[in-house]
Amino acid sequence: MDLSSINPVLLLASLMVAATPILLAAIGELVVERAGVLNLGVEGMMITGAVCGFVVAVGTNSPWLGFLGAAIGGALLSVIFGFLTQLLLSNQVATGLALTLFGLGLSALMGQGYIGIKAPEFPDWHIPLLGDIPVIGPIVFQHDPMVYVGLVIVAGVWAFLKYSRAGLILRAVGENHEAAHALGYHVVRVRMLAIMFGGACAGLGGAYLSLVRVPQWTEGMTAGAGWIALAIVVFASWRPGRLLLGAYLFGGVTVLQLNLQAAGAAIGVEYLSMAPYLATIAVLVIMRAGRAPGSLGQSFHASR
Amino acid sequence: MTMKTLLAGATLALGLATGAAADGHEPTTVGFVYVGPIGDGGWTYEHDKGRLAVEEAFGDQVETVYVESVPEGPDAERVMTQMALQGADLIFTTSFGYMDQTIAVAEKFPDVKFEHATGYKRADNVSTYSARFYEGRAVQGHIAGQMTESNVIGYIASFPIPEVIRGINSAYLHAAEVNPDVEFKIIWVYTWFDPAKEAEAANVLIEQGADVILQHTDSTAPQAAAQAAGNVVTFGQASDMAEFAPFPRVSSIIDDWAPYYIARTQAVIDGTWESTDTWDGIGPGMVGIGEITDAVPAEIKASAEALVESLRTGEYHAFTGPINKQDGSAWLADGEIADDGTLAGMDFYVEGITGEIPQ
Numbered sequence: 001m002d003l004s005s006i007n008p009v010l011l012l013a014s015l016m017v018a019a020t021p022i023l024l025a026a027i028g029e030l031v032v033e034r035a036g037v038l039n040l041g042v043e044g045m046m047i048t049g050a051v052c053g054f055v056v057a058v059g060t061n062s063p064w065l066g067f068l069g070a071a072i073g074g075a076l077l078s079v080i081f082g083f084l085t086q087l088l089l090s091n092q093v094a095t096g097l098a099l100t101l102f103g104l105g106l107s108a109l110m111g112q113g114y115i116g117i118k119a120p121e122f123p124d125w126h127i128p129l130l131g132d133i134p135v136i137g138p139i140v141f142q143h144d145p146m147v148y149v150g151l152v153i154v155a156g157v158w159a160f161l162k163y164s165r166a167g168l169i170l171r172a173v174g175e176n177h178e179a180a181h182a183l184g185y186h187v188v189r190v191r192m193l194a195i196m197f198g199g200a201c202a203g204l205g206g207a208y209l210s211l212v213r214v215p216q217w218t219e220g221m222t223a224g225a226g227w228i229a230l231a232i233v234v235f236a237s238w239r240p241g242r243l244l245l246g247a248y249l250f251g252g253v254t255v256l257q258l259n260l261q262a263a264g265a266a267i268g269v270e271y272l273s274m275a276p277y278l279a280t281i282a283v284l285v286i287m288r289a290g291r292a293p294g295s296l297g298q299s300f301h302a303s304r
Numbered sequence: 305m306t307m308k309t310l311l312a313g314a315t316l317a318l319g320l321a322t323g324a325a326a327d328g329h330e331p332t333t334v335g336f337v338y339v340g341p342i343g344d345g346g347w348t349y350e351h352d353k354g355r356l357a358v359e360e361a362f363g364d365q366v367e368t369v370y371v372e373s374v375p376e377g378p379d380a381e382r383v384m385t386q387m388a389l390q391g392a393d394l395i396f397t398t399s400f401g402y403m404d405q406t407i408a409v410a411e412k413f414p415d416v417k418f419e420h421a422t423g424y425k426r427a428d429n430v431s432t433y434s435a436r437f438y439e440g441r442a443v444q445g446h447i448a449g450q451m452t453e454s455n456v457i458g459y460i461a462s463f464p465i466p467e468v469i470r471g472i473n474s475a476y477l478h479a480a481e482v483n484p485d486v487e488f489k490i491i492w493v494y495t496w497f498d499p500a501k502e503a504e505a506a507n508v509l510i511e512q513g514a515d516v517i518l519q520h521t522d523s524t525a526p527q528a529a530a531q532a533a534g535n536v537v538t539f540g541q542a543s544d545m546a547e548f549a550p551f552p553r554v555s556s557i558i559d560d561w562a563p564y565y566i567a568r569t570q571a572v573i574d575g576t577w578e579s580t581d582t583w584d585g586i587g588p589g590m591v592g593i594g595e596i597t598d599a600v601p602a603e604i605k606a607s608a609e610a611l612v613e614s615l616r617t618g619e620y621h622a623f624t625g626p627i628n629k630q631d632g633s634a635w636l637a638d639g640e641i642a643d644d645g646t647l648a649g650m651d652f653y654v655e656g657i658t659g660e661i662p663q
Contacts, residue, residue, distance in 0.1 A: 214499045262491050
């Protein structure tokens with residue numbers, strides 16, 4: 001084994017990139033679940049975002065517009081889910097699963113003419129001064145802008161839930177929708193907004209794959225990232241800080257196991273491949289799992 | 305089950321309904337089971353080109369149906385059973401992992417002919433077919449060994465099965481032949497198709513000094529990663545991947561299944577179909593070598609083309625001794641040629657490759 005061929009600076013730098021798609025999708029789902037809605041359609045919204053973002057970016061030649069299109073695409077798909085579960089009171093689990101299947105099919109259809117085309121370039125951001133700090137600079141301050149957008153969204157969600165009045169209302173709706181309704185809050189409206197935010201974030205996560213990480217369109221390219229995002233929300237006990245930790249841990253061990261393999265580590269490849277999942281589960285379980293929002297997954301109707 | 309699966313099923317049912325209505329001239333139905341999406345730009349994309357060639361060659365005589373992204377394992381058995389029940393006469397199962405399922409379903413439907421790609425289990429109504437991709441790997445190794453400046457070649461491997469191991473050995477032997485200092489770094493990703501994972505593996509290999517990336521996975525993500533890195537050479541896998549030519553993609557292995565699919569469909573129509581084992585290489589045209597671009601220096605290109613020619617005529621075999629196994633024990637004596645049985649079940653690295661094959 002030749003561990004010297006692993007460059008720790010590059011390893012930590014690629015960790016941040018590897019974690020970003022999951023982080024984006026997970027922070028959106030966190031808000032949705034804090035509002036008391038369980039949307040299992042993350043994978044479907046991610047892949048739809050991936051294709052929408054790609055189509056828009058290629059059409060306009062602007063990755064930024066691509067990300068905007070991805071957010072809109074993901075949000076539109078989530079509106080279908082919101083309409084079915086919030087207004088027609090369909091079962092959230094079944095509807096969410098259906099949304100994933102629908103998203104996979106829809107994205108394959110939309111992406112027909114875009115196979116093998118390259119996305120416009122999305123250059124890394126070399127932040128002046130900060131990017132020049134030795135060691136820390138290349139790790140933290142020389143990424144593409146979406147890595148920082150993801151971090152800003154996480155910080156924003158944290159502050160929103162903890163300090164703002166709107167965040168308090170959202171949490172109240174998630175904890176006990178009947179009490180929130182009795183207080184005069186519009187449960188369905190709050191939840192619809194949360195669902196759309198979740199869809200937009202999942203769309204951004206998907207577009208990060210198709211515009212930055214891969215970067216091109218291939219069918220089924222999210223390959224299960226949406227499910228990992230869902231798991232991370234639960235293991236992070238619905239708290240943004242832990243969610244960041246979970247996503248980075250997952251991304252970090254994923255990159256590390258590939259590095260160990262390439263360096264010829266004498267550990268079985270199967271164990272290395274399992275490592276990201278095991279490490280994420282172990283750490284987040286040890287950190288004492290929190291309680292789920294009280295009304296999670298339950299339908300609400302004002303007449304009851 | 306994706307939307308497309310449902311649609312394919314519906315099309316199949318519709319096709320049968322109209323087929324039964326026709327007076328005695330039922331078209332022959334040919335089914336295809338794909339492991340990835342048609343849009344993968346690699347393995348499945350080429351199989352589907354073969355399917356379209358069948359449609360074109362036979363017109364109304366033949367109907368084709370397909371199901372894409374079928375996971376290897378029990379789900380595959382369900383898909384094949386469904387196809388057989390709905391009247392398919394000939395079913396191509398196009399991934400190694402469908403082997404046991406193909407045999408199991410074939411037992412239940414003795415009148416349906418099955419063709420399993422890259423496997424080694426046959427029955428009275430199950431044929432196997434594969435291409436000698438390792439011949440193409442030899443050409444890749446030959447070019448890669450001379451193109452690398454860091455002497456580190458990265459290899460993205462999928463599953464530890466003979467097919468993949470054969471490719472690694474063949475590429476290594478021919479790289480080491482032209483460049484004794486060459487080193488292979490191998491990453492097993494345990495997937496045929498996962499663009500994000502393939503891109504990550506490619507990036508890790510590049511970070512660890514590889515300036516040539518060979519892939520045995522189906523998406524074009526490693527090509528894009530190499531392109532972003534700027535000075536890394538790649539080869540198209542299964543499909544030409546010409547959108548990345550002339551650089552980083554400097555050549556490719558192309559699978560051409562169309563002639564085989566047409567011949568086998570014809571055999572079913574004529575009633576002459578028999579269980580066979582087909583393993584064709586560059587000579588019969590099942591393996592094609594994509595254009596070697598001008599990014600490769602002229603003399604390397606010329607010697608690579610000479611190698612292709614000698615493989616095509618059969619004058620040279622990609623596994624010609626002397627070759628030792630990884631542990632140093634002798635495998636092939638000087639001038640000895642590997643037999644197909646050993647190649648088909650290859651489970652060892654040749655001498656010089658570091659690391660172990662996962663069990």
